[in-house]
Amino acid sequence: MKYETVTDVSGEIVEVGSGVREFRVGDKVVAKLDFWRAGGLAEYVAASESITVARPAGISAADAAGLPTAGLTALQALRAIGTKFDGSASGADVLITAATSGVGTFAVQLAKLGNHRVTATCGARNLDLIGDLGADEVLDYQTPEGATLTSSSGKKYDYIVNNTDNGKWSAFKPRLSYRGRVVDVAPNLGNFVASVLTLFSWRKKLSLVIMTLGKKDMAFLVELMREGKLKTVVDSRHPFEKAADAWTKSMSGHAAGKVIVEM
CATH class of the missing domain: 3.40.50.720 (NAD(P)-binding Rossmann-like Domain)
Structure with missing residues (x-):
């Protein structure tokens, strides 16, 4: 994986488990990691097929990496008011x-x-x-x-x-x-x-609102992004060796949009 946040990642699949049917090695994807086993700040991460979706051509890995948690939470909030x-x-x-x-x-x-x-x-x-x-x-x-x-x-x-x-x-x-x-x-x-x-x-x-949405909903957001109807606002990008700076910026409360760590 190349572009990462703590629980949200986007990159290229390098290996698949024996039970995986939807994806193959080389596929570009975006995934939301399980909160309790997040570990997104790593060169390689294990993501569940159940909350991983394909990243279409035209959507950068950085933009996709900023989408899952924030986008799904926003979607759930808007649906909660009947949107x-x-x-x-x-x-x-x-x-x-x-x-x-x-x-x-x-x-x-x-x-x-x-x-x-x-x-x-x-x-x-x-x-x-x-x-x-x-x-x-x-x-x-x-x-x-x-x-x-x-x-x-x-x-x-x-x-x-x-x-x-x-x-x-x-x-x-x-x-x-x-x-x-x-x-x-x-x-x-x-x-x-x-x-x-x-x-x-x-x-x-x-x-x-406690975010509970899943794969179908993330695919909906990715499709909106592919159509140019939704975008990730990226505050800043940081190399992996500066991940501590990214974390500090994210926790400062002054970031405008998402803070991305690039691998």
Whole structure:
């Protein structure tokens, strides 16, 4: 494998097990490694056929390597709010926080593919980046409007996809429409409690997303990428010997998109 993140890898198959039927040596693939046995930062890794898909020509290994975990989490969050990707839905007013995170960058793109009207938050230096991904309105989280999640039109949000563990239910609730909902992919303790308290609410509620999607869903994302409808935002690339620098950048909270280690 050549291009890697900790649990997500993309490269070329050099050996297959006796039970493998779908792939052969030399195939280009992208895979999500089992979390408990991740080990993506290695020259060779063992990936399960059950969560490995072919990487089509035209998709770079680096772009593919950034897709699995972040892309699948974003897809699950968007599906949790009823998003359809066949053009049949009229869409809703959706706020996506921390839009420059790996999940956030994919969530903005997927929300627009679902015909949603998207407001997103990020730092000032990335306003144009998120706008270019399709967001209809981008809020600088360090401004009063961004801090309070206030749209310039004053609209309420039908859904909020929260990607930051600093987000609080108390801040989200006033910005929701009458039956609005928060989908939280990075819950803190307070939001976990709120998710329980709002479980049976007929009005505003908060629910948690734990990524459970698999091979079929990853193939769907790869196909969107092949069609040019979805892309990986790559913050930076690092050689394997600088993997520690890549990890530091990733954990800093200041990366715009994915941090890739090249083998």
